[in-house]
Amino acid sequence: MVIGLESYLTIGAVLFALGLYTVLTRRNAISVLMGVELILNSANLNYVAFSHYTSANADGQIYAIFVIMLAAAEAAVGLAIVLAIFRIFHTIDVEAAETLKE
Amino acid sequence: MELSTIIFFVVAAVTILSAAMVAFSSNIIYSAFSLLGTFAGVAGLYVFLGADFVAGVQVLIYVGGILIIILFAVMLTHRITDVEITNRTVGRIPGFALIAVLIFLLVQTLRETAWLRAKEVSFAPTTATIGDLLLESYLLPFELASVVLLVALIGAATISRKETKD
Numbered sequence: 001m002v003i004g005l006e007s008y009l010t011i012g013a014v015l016f017a018l019g020l021y022t023v024l025t026r027r028n029a030i031s032v033l034m035g036v037e038l039i040l041n042s043a044n045l046n047y048v049a050f051s052h053y054t055s056a057n058a059d060g061q062i063y064a065i066f067v068i069m070l071a072a073a074e075a076a077v078g079l080a081i082v083l084a085i086f087r088i089f090h091t092i093d094v095e096a097a098e099t100l101k102e
Numbered sequence: 103m104e105l106s107t108i109i110f111f112v113v114a115a116v117t118i119l120s121a122a123m124v125a126f127s128s129n130i131i132y133s134a135f136s137l138l139g140t141f142a143g144v145a146g147l148y149v150f151l152g153a154d155f156v157a158g159v160q161v162l163i164y165v166g167g168i169l170i171i172i173l174f175a176v177m178l179t180h181r182i183t184d185v186e187i188t189n190r191t192v193g194r195i196p197g198f199a200l201i202a203v204l205i206f207l208l209v210q211t212l213r214e215t216a217w218l219r220a221k222e223v224s225f226a227p228t229t230a231t232i233g234d235l236l237l238e239s240y241l242l243p244f245e246l247a248s249v250v251l252l253v254a255l256i257g258a259a260t261i262s263r264k265e266t267k268d
Contacts, residue, residue: 003110005217008147013208014118015140017201018125025125025197030175034124034137037168041144044156052151054218058231061156062240065232068156068163069247073254075168079175080262086179087264 008049015042029082029092033075040071110150117143134169134176141165152225155232 015038022035044064051060082092089096120139127133141164148157236244 003107003150005219006213007110007114008151009212010209011114011117011147013205013212015121015144017205017208018118018121020204021197021201022125024200025194028130030172030179031130031133034133034172037137037164037172038121038124038140041140041164044160045144045147048148048151048153048156050217052153053223054220056220056224058228058235061153061228061232062235064153064156065159066243066247068159069251072163072167073250075171076258077254077261079171080258082175083178083262092179 005049005053008045012042012045012049015039015045027093027095029085029094029097030079032094033078033082036078037071037075040067043067106150113143113146113150117147130176134173137169137172138165141169152223153228155229 019035019038019042022038023032026032026035044067047060047064047067049060051058051064085097086092116139120136120143123136124133124140127136141160145157145160145165148154148160
């Protein structure tokens, strides 16, 4: 079996589906953020795979770097919000926070 | 089978199995530590794709940064092990059916699509190319990224600090 573009896209598709499953089935806010990280990783993998196999330049890798940068910002702000929710509601069940106030 | 093919399949298996552990484990500590395998596995796949700089960035930012703050958040919200895993709106079985259909459709589509192919695949070092691109074609997004990171830093500190008034 030859390792080609399809192998990486398949891994990306599986990672995306597992991330979507995590986001959909968890009620724990930190687990939801972990699912988002999985989805972002699958997108990055696709960017880099396409950059490697379909073009001679490194544009796809630049996009992957920007996505990693935004993922870091998203994780910092998201986890700060989770900590604020925990301080107010004493739980991080996402259903408890649907009223957005005590 | 060549040695590199075997290593590729090992790295891919580590990536997907630890991602499955993140999705299906009932203990959030195990989920958080399994993310380490996923992030490191994706970094290994970047190495296979000839993206040396992105692999380094992946290890530095994901494994060294994001994973650590996720673990800190897990430790700081200590009662999270009491939270039920299941969700009332979308349960485990519909979710599992959904991702099975999704994986089938995605894999089917990407196998049947005739992707554009480059003439040749290169494994040259990419760091110098990325540096040139960041300071030429992508200068504006690069500068905006620093502003976004500053705003995120201040925002995270503001949101997570204790309320001091009244």
